[in-house]
Amino acid sequence: MDIQTWTWILVGITFALYIGIAIWSRASSTGEFYVAGKGVHPIANGLATAADWMSAASFISMAGIISFGGYEGSVYLMGWTGGYVLLALLLAPYLRKFGKFTVPDFIGDRYYSNKARIVAVLCALLVSFTYVAGQMQGVGIVFARFLEVDRTTGVIIGMFIVLFYAVLGGMKGITYTQVAQYCVLIFAFMVPAIFISFQMTGNPVPQIGFGSSGADGVYLLDKLDGLHRELGFHEYTTGSKSKIDVFFITAALMVGTAGLPHVIVRFFTVKKVSDARKSAGWALLFIAILYTTAPAIALFARTNMIETVSNQPYAEMPQWLKKWEKTGLITFTDKNNDGIIQYVANKETNELEVDRDIMVLANPEIAGLPNWVIALVAAGGLAAALSTAAGLLLVISSSVSHDIIKKIINPEISEKGELVAARLSAVAAVCVAGYFGINPPGFVAAVVALAFGLAAASFFPAIVLGIFYKRMNKEGAIAGMVVGILLMLFYMLKFKFGVFDGGKTAVEALKKDWWFGISPEGFGTVAMVVNFMVSITISKFTPPPPLKVQEIVDNIRIPSGAGDATH
Amino acid sequence: MNSEQQKKYWKENLKYLAILLSIWFLVSYVFGILLVEQLNTITLGGFKLGFWFAQQGSIYVFVILIFVYIKLMNSLDKKYNVNE
Numbered sequence: 089m090d091i092q093t094w095t096w097i098l099v100g101i102t103f104a105l106y107i108g109i110a111i112w113s114r115a116s117s118t119g120e121f122y123v124a125g126k127g128v129h130p131i132a133n134g135l136a137t138a139a140d141w142m143s144a145a146s147f148i149s150m151a152g153i154i155s156f157g158g159y160e161g162s163v164y165l166m167g168w169t170g171g172y173v174l175l176a177l178l179l180a181p182y183l184r185k186f187g188k189f190t191v192p193d194f195i196g197d198r199y200y201s202n203k204a205r206i207v208a209v210l211c212a213l214l215v216s217f218t219y220v221a222g223q224m225q226g227v228g229i230v231f232a233r234f235l236e237v238d239r240t241t242g243v244i245i246g247m248f249i250v251l252f253y254a255v256l257g258g259m260k261g262i263t264y265t266q267v268a269q270y271c272v273l274i275f276a277f278m279v280p281a282i283f284i285s286f287q288m289t290g291n292p293v294p295q296i297g298f299g300s301s302g303a304d305g306v307y308l309l310d311k312l313d314g315l316h317r318e319l320g321f322h323e324y325t326t327g328s329k330s331k332i333d334v335f336f337i338t339a340a341l342m343v344g345t346a347g348l349p350h351v352i353v354r355f356f357t358v359k360k361v362s363d364a365r366k367s368a369g370w371a372l373l374f375i376a377i378l379y380t381t382a383p384a385i386a387l388f389a390r391t392n393m394i395e396t397v398s399n400q401p402y403a404e405m406p407q408w409l410k411k412w413e414k415t416g417l418i419t420f421t422d423k424n425n426d427g428i429i430q431y432v433a434n435k436e437t438n439e440l441e442v443d444r445d446i447m448v449l450a451n452p453e454i455a456g457l458p459n460w461v462i463a464l465v466a467a468g469g470l471a472a473a474l475s476t477a478a479g480l481l482l483v484i485s486s487s488v489s490h491d492i493i494k495k496i497i498n499p500e501i502s503e504k505g506e507l508v509a510a511r512l513s514a515v516a517a518v519c520v521a522g523y524f525g526i527n528p529p530g531f532v533a534a535v536v537a538l539a540f541g542l543a544a545a546s547f548f549p550a551i552v553l554g555i556f557y558k559r560m561n562k563e564g565a566i567a568g569m570v571v572g573i574l575l576m577l578f579y580m581l582k583f584k585f586g587v588f589d590g591g592k593t594a595v596e597a598l599k600k601d602w603w604f605g606i607s608p609e610g611f612g613t614v615a616m617v618v619n620f621m622v623s624i625t626i627s628k629f630t631p632p633p634p635l636k637v638q639e640i641v642d643n644i645r646i647p648s649g650a651g652d653a654t655h
Numbered sequence: 656m657n658s659e660q661q662k663k664y665w666k667e668n669l670k671y672l673a674i675l676l677s678i679w680f681l682v683s684y685v686f687g688i689l690l691v692e693q694l695n696t697i698t699l700g701g702f703k704l705g706f707w708f709a710q711q712g713s714i715y716v717f718v719i720l721i722f723v724y725i726k727l728m729n730s731l732d733k734k735y736n737v738n739e
Contacts (some may be wrong), residue, residue, distance in 0.1 A: 159691075162709035168682045169714045173679045174723045177672055181728075295711060299701035307701030325695070325706045335688050360739045362729060369721040376714050383710040518705055648737040
């Protein structure tokens with residue numbers, strides 16, 4: 089069977105599975121819609137969190153980024169896993185004990201203020217919308233490349249699937265589809281990795297193959313370092329970014345991960361505090377399987393690619409190169425007309441442009457794996473994109489129906505009314521996300537990376553202080569969040585978009601003006617520190633929180649008596 | 656649980672956090688970033704050690720840290736009788 093047929097079969101089967109699960113796990117109350125009735129088993133929640141967290145970017149783009157960046161790619165590996173240690177130790181158990189439905193719920197109650205709640209809702213919406221647009225775009229890309237469907241149709245198909253199970257099942261439906269999606273995506277990621285690791289090193293475990301030698305007895309990493317030196321690239325195992333920037337980017341990604349509302353809310357779905365801790369552990373274990381494999385794939389793919397194309401005649405290139413050339417992800421221009429591919433670091437003489445996403449999408453073809461393995465990658469990419477999109481859409485819809493409608497506009501709304509509002513806002517959110525997926529504004533990709541900075545600069549300090557610093561009051565927390573997020577937005581606009589200096593073209597020249605040499609991606613760490621300092625300083629000069637709030641803090645520090653969710 | 660005991664429970668919890676987060680910081684920021692060149696002079700099979708910590712080792716340690724935390728907290732909860 090050809091790749092096309094295999095892809096249709098696998099995508100069809102997985103989609104049918106997701107729909108089946110959605111019908112089986114309909115939500116009938118707001119508790120089930122927002123937090124799956126708080127009865128999810130910790131391992132199931134770990135699986136769901138892993139799928140929720142690993143997006144189209146983790147699945148499709150990350151290995152490619154590492155493949156081209158080498159050591160520098162480590163910021164994503166450490167940043168996107170280390171955040172779970174913060175989540176497990178500093179946030180998840182306490183937020184579960186608090187026992188409400190959303191992150192703005194916690195901020196609003198802990199800081200006894202609807203102003204604080206509104207600031208938190210706005211931050212949650214800002215972070216989630218930028219993120220979800222990227223996911224729908226990912227769905228479109230997978231459909232376009234593997235099934236030769238037009239991108240718009242692809243996004244619309246994806247919208248219907250997500251709409252179906254998110255609107256029907258709410259958090260309950262999403263949780264169990266995410267469990268299935270994790271299984272699909274990890275299988276799709278690991279099978280090619282195991283095949284290729286075995287092919288190149290004789291060891292089927294990619295994490296070990298990563299540090300092994302090929303048939304010629306030379307360690308793969310040493311060989312690639314050598315190839316890189318020869319072609320003028322910087323060494324694979326060392327970086328060219330400044331140490332301070334690597335440090336700050338890693339920290340921003342870690343803290344941002346811990347502050348993402350769609351991840352935090354997953355820990356509200358388990359029965360008790362000890363289950364919240366456990367599910368953080370399982371989640372990171374399941375994530376680590378992919379995250380420790382990705383750098384191995386990066387190495388294999390990079391070595392394979394350079395050995396296949398470098399200084400070889402174009403006429404003798406394998407089928408896959410021609411196929412991906414059609415999609416525009418690989419372009420070859422024979423600058424010196426010798427018919428041979430010169431792939432080098434020097435931009436003047438380099439003849440081959442390769443898109444980073446190729447490293448995962450085309451990897452099985454490059455290694456000559458069977459057609460069903462190639463088709464599996466499409467199903468995995470879709471699972472990764474859809475699971476994350478669903479989690480984000482739930483945060484958006486509960487922000488609207490619960491935090492805004494129920495808590496601020498109309499507290500008298502009946503449970504049935506709130507459930508209808510939740511479903512309607514999920515429909516609206518899917519439509520907006522789909523629109524951005526079809527007409528991606530040029531800045532989406534850039535903003536997705538910065539969503540972490542925004543989460544780090546706003547939520548993380550407010551939540552941590554709310555738990556660990558009893559004296560923290562509403563004045564301090566609100567000031568900290570507002571200053572943190574504005575500072576981050578300012579730095580982003582100035583250095584990422586160049587709005588104050590004549591637009592995007594000015595960005596390159598502004599690099600030398602970065603504060604302390606920190607890139608916009610790493611600036612979230614600075615904004616977070618500023619948030620902490622502002623919050624603590626202001627709280628020293630303003631009245632302490634009321635006794636009732638101090639009792640809430642005492643109460644969330646003790647794990648027993650978590651009970652069911654209360655409104 | 657009286658407030659005296661509650662304070663003691665919280666203090667022990669904070670002590671665990673301090674120890675575990677120090678290790679978290681050490682394997683990622685110190686081994687994987689700050690001292691990466693020095694550690695890269697040591698090799699572990701085909702890996703330079705600093706590079707290994709940045710792309711593999713730190714992640715393994717993170718997973719272990721959370722499971723150790725779960726174990727520590729479960730027994731602490733039991734000791735103070737706040738487990739469920």
